[in-house]
Every structure is written in C-alpha cells, then in structure tokens.
Amino acid sequence: MSKLEFKNVSFAYSNGFKAVDNLNLTINSGEKIAIIGQNGAGKSTCAKLMNGLLRPNEGQILLDDKDTSDMTTAQISRKVGYVFQNPNDQIFNSTVYDEVAFSLRAMKVEENELDKRVRKACEVCDLSSYLDDHPYDLPYSTRKFVTIAITIANDCDIYIFDEPTAGQDSYSMKCLKNVIDYLHEKNKTIITITHDMEFVVNNFDRVIVMQNKEIIKDADKSEVFDDKKTLEKSYIKAPIIKRLCNSIDVKENLLSVEDFVAYIEKFGV
Ligand SMILES: Nc1ncnc2c1ncn2[C@@H]1O[C@H](COP(=O)(O)OP(=O)(O)O)[C@@H](O)[C@H]1O
Numbered sequence: 001m002s003k004l005e006f007k008n009v010s011f012a013y014s015n016g017f018k019a020v021d022n023l024n025l026t027i028n029s030g031e032k033i034a035i036i037g038q039n040g041a042g043k044s045t046c047a048k049l050m051n052g053l054l055r056p057n058e059g060q061i062l063l064d065d066k067d068t069s070d071m072t073t074a075q076i077s078r079k080v081g082y083v084f085q086n087p088n089d090q091i092f093n094s095t096v097y098d099e100v101a102f103s104l105r106a107m108k109v110e111e112n113e114l115d116k117r118v119r120k121a122c123e124v125c126d127l128s129s130y131l132d133d134h135p136y137d138l139p140y141s142t143r144k145f146v147t148i149a150i151t152i153a154n155d156c157d158i159y160i161f162d163e164p165t166a167g168q169d170s171y172s173m174k175c176l177k178n179v180i181d182y183l184h185e186k187n188k189t190i191i192t193i194t195h196d197m198e199f200v201v202n203n204f205d206r207v208i209v210m211q212n213k214e215i216i217k218d219a220d221k222s223e224v225f226d227d228k229k230t231l232e233k234s235y236i237k238a239p240i241i242k243r244l245c246n247s248i249d250v251k252e253n254l255l256s257v258e259d260f261v262a263y264i265e266k267f268g269v
C-alpha cells in the first residue's frame with residue numbers, strides 16, 4: 001500500500017506554460033478521491049505528475065516517503081497506474097489479452113502468474129468474452145475498460161482514472177462501480193478526474209477542487225458540495241439532489257438519491 005505526497009509542486013510544459021502551481025497534498029492508501037474543476041484547471045497534468053509521466057519543475061513528489069526524482073517512470077507507474085482520458089492514447093497491441101499482458105511480459109512475470117492476473121483483471125472489467133478481440137474492434141466504452149484492466153493486472157497500489165465516465169452508458173457505469181468496489185475492498189487508492197458529480201457522490205469520499213493551476217479546496221465531499229463560494233468560483237454544478245434540496249429548502253446536507261430516500265423515509269415529504 002502506498003502513500004503519495006506533493007510538496008510545493010509546480011510544473012510548466014516545454015512551451016513555458018505553467019499548468020500547475022504550488023500543489024500540496026497527501027494521499028493515503030485506501031482513499032477514494034475525486035479531482036474536479038474546469039477544463040484546463042490542471043487536473044490531468046496533476047495526474048501525470050502523480051505517476052511520473054511528467055516531472056515537477058519545482059517541489060517534490062514522494063512515494064512512500066521516497067523522493068520520486070530518484071525513481072524511473074517505470075518504477076513509479078508500477079505503483080501508480082494512470083488510465084488516460086482517451087484509451088486510444090494507450091492501446092497498441094492486437095488483442096485484448098496481449099494489451100493487458102504487455103507490461104507484465106516486459107516485467108518478465110512468469111507465464112502462469114501472468115495468465116492468472118490477465119484473466120482476473122479482464123473478469124473484473126467484464127472483458128472475459130473479448131480476450132481474443134482486437135481492442136479497436138470494441139466500442140469506445142469497452143476499450144476504456146481494457147486500459148483499466150491493464151492497471152489492475154499490474155496490481156498497482158494507486159489507480160488514477162481520468163474522465164472514466166465520458167461516453168459510458170448505464171451498463172458501463174455499473175461495471176465501473178464494480179471495478180471501484182473491487183479495488184476499494186483490496187484497500188487500493190482510487191483517484192478519479194471527472195466532471196460527473198453524480199459519479200463523485202456515488203463512489204468517492206474526498207474531493208479536491210482545482211481552479212487555474214491551484215488546489216482551492218480539499219475536503220470531504222459533503223463539505224465541498226456545501227461550499228457555494230468554491231463551487232461558483234470553479235463553475236461546478238452541485239449534484240442534482242443537493243440542488244433539489246436547496247430549491248425545496250431542505251437544510252440537511254443530502255448528496256445522493258440514497259441519502260434523499262432515507263431522509264424522506266424518516267421525515268416524510
Ligand atoms: N502538452 C502541453 N503543452 C502545453 N500546454 C499544455 C499541454 N497539455 C496541457 N496543456 C495546458 O495546461 C493546462 C492544464 O491542462 P490539463 O492538465 O490537461 O487540464 P485539465 O485536465 O484540468 O483539463 C491547459 O491550459 C492546457 O492547455
């Protein structure tokens with residue numbers, strides 16, 4: 001299990017554009033965290049810094065108290081798996097099986113163990129019937145699960161899912177929930193970047209709000225969605241149930257449909 005820490009982390013792209021500025025955060029094992037904020041706020045940059053695809057220009061990133069500047073990207077990404085926003089940026093093998101097995105083969109994982117891990121990861125991601133298919137013959141939403149299965153087969157400690165609900169139907173949303181529950185049961189850390197506030201309230205506990213290169217709020221979801229100023233500043237719409245309660249003047253801080261149903265059952269309409 002891994003702990004990840006950002007200490008005064010800033011990063012600028014090679015054209016000189018500073019995308020994140022002075023980020024500080026600590027992520028402990030087993031946490032379920034959503035990073036939210038406007039397009040361009042720096043969320044994906046922050047995720048790529050977490051798994052070593054990008055390296056800070058200033059500050060330090062520590063993985064299990066070790067400075068990651070002394071580690072290779074391969075070493076970091078073995079523990080911190082990043083699932084890209086667009087699966088097409090990641091996939092290059094000609095079958096689902098080979099794609100999920102690729103990095104295990106590179107790590108020279110023994111064949112029996114490799115087979116077991118690939119099949120289990122594909123089962124968790126509901127891909128067992130597509131093992132011999134070409135990933136590009138699968139619909140986009142299923143292809144996204146191929147990239148999720150890669151991180152599960154690698155047995156990462158920290159999983160970062162970048163916009164996983166984009167383009168997903170209700171069946172895939174259920175599969176995604178199963179994946180998150182499976183990883184959480186194993187005390188893995190799950191981080192998502194998302195614009196989908198219902199997905200946040202139904203699956204995550206801690207919410208980090210980014211706005212214009214910075215973290216402007218980092219708290220439990222109930223506190224974040226009750227903070228009108230932060231939501232306004234970052235152009236975030238509160239979850240539907242929260243908005244409904246505001247409009248009918250329910251003072252209780254309810255976020256999900258389950259919260260709302262429990263409230264109605266207790267206090268009536
Ligand atoms: N490769 C790049 N080169 C230069 N600027 C980039 C690059 N990638 C992203 N940016 C810029 O960095 C800022 C943050 O991008 P990003 O981290 O992708 O934001 P988010 O994920 O919150 O939408 C944006 O203004 C974006 O245009």
Ligand SMILES: [Mg+2]
Pocket residue numbers: 043044045085193
């Ligand atoms: Mg992004």
